[in-house]
Amino acid sequence: MLSIKTFEFNMLPVNTYVVWDESKEAVVIDCGCYYEAEKQAFKQFVADNGLKIVRLLDTHLHFDHVFGNPFMWQEFGIKAEAHKADLPWLEHMSERIQAFGIRECELPVPLKGYLDEGDIVRFGHHEFTVLHVPGHSWGSLCFYCREEGVLFTGDVLFRFSIGRTDIGGGGEDLLLEGIREKILSLPDDTGIYPGHGPISTLSEEKRYNIYLRQ
Numbered sequence: 001m002l003s004i005k006t007f008e009f010n011m012l013p014v015n016t017y018v019v020w021d022e023s024k025e026a027v028v029i030d031c032g033c034y035y036e037a038e039k040q041a042f043k044q045f046v047a048d049n050g051l052k053i054v055r056l057l058d059t060h061l062h063f064d065h066v067f068g069n070p071f072m073w074q075e076f077g078i079k080a081e082a083h084k085a086d087l088p089w090l091e092h093m094s095e096r097i098q099a100f101g102i103r104e105c106e107l108p109v110p111l112k113g114y115l116d117e118g119d120i121v122r123f124g125h126h127e128f129t130v131l132h133v134p135g136h137s138w139g140s141l142c143f144y145c146r147e148e149g150v151l152f153t154g155d156v157l158f159r160f161s162i163g164r165t166d167i168g169g170g171g172e173d174l175l176l177e178g179i180r181e182k183i184l185s186l187p188d189d190t191g192i193y194p195g196h197g198p199i200s201t202l203s204e205e206k207r208y209n210i211y212l213r214q
Contacts, residue, residue, distance in 0.1 A: 001022070009038050014065055023124035025054045027123050028078075031065075032066075034068070054123050057081055057115070058081070059142065061137070061139065063093050072109075079112035081112050082115060130143060130144075134169060135173075136170075137167070138169055142156055150193060151190050156175065157205065158197050159197050160200070160204075176212075184206065192205060
């Protein structure tokens with residue numbers, strides 16, 4: 001059985017997920033910790049629960065989702081995996097954050113490797129299937145655990161909304177096409193764990209998300 005801990009970090013509020021099972025092997029999704037207190041709280045949680053972090057996954061490489069990647073490398077010796085199409089966001093991170101008035105940020109850490117549609121991420125006794133759903137960013141990924149019925153959607157799908165599509169990721173039509181083809185076909189009771197905001201279920205999204213009723 002999977003256990004999921006959600007951290008909401010505060011520089012630009014983003015959900016960071018720690019996911020593990022009885023093996024104590026853990027995957028971290030979108031480590032967004034920026035402030036020292038957040039890093040220490042994260043580190044303490046991992047220690048208190050006896051977890052061994054074996055993978056760091058980025059749903060995409062917008063800076064709010066990767067602020068904690070240098071910390072993960074320095075503290076746990078883990079580098080992130082993401083889609084290759086989002087590399088320009090990592091390579092030009094310094095100038096992008098300045099546009100948001102953020103003046104200080106650790107240099108990004110190179111990726112460990114790339115993930116794409118259909119790849120399998122294994123940890124402990126579980127696995128994620130990788131879904132590539134561009135539109136918010138060209139490299140946006142979702143991670144689906146069929147056995148436990150949970151989907152980590154990053155900024156692809158939020159509770160009753162979708163990710164913004166005006167920042168060079170392919171656009172709304174592409175995003176909605178990917179959601180309809182790859183997400184709406186999943187079981188209705190699938191839990192939706194987004195990159196920002198509260199969790200949801202696929203049945204709720206089909207019923208209340210106005211973008212999916214167009």
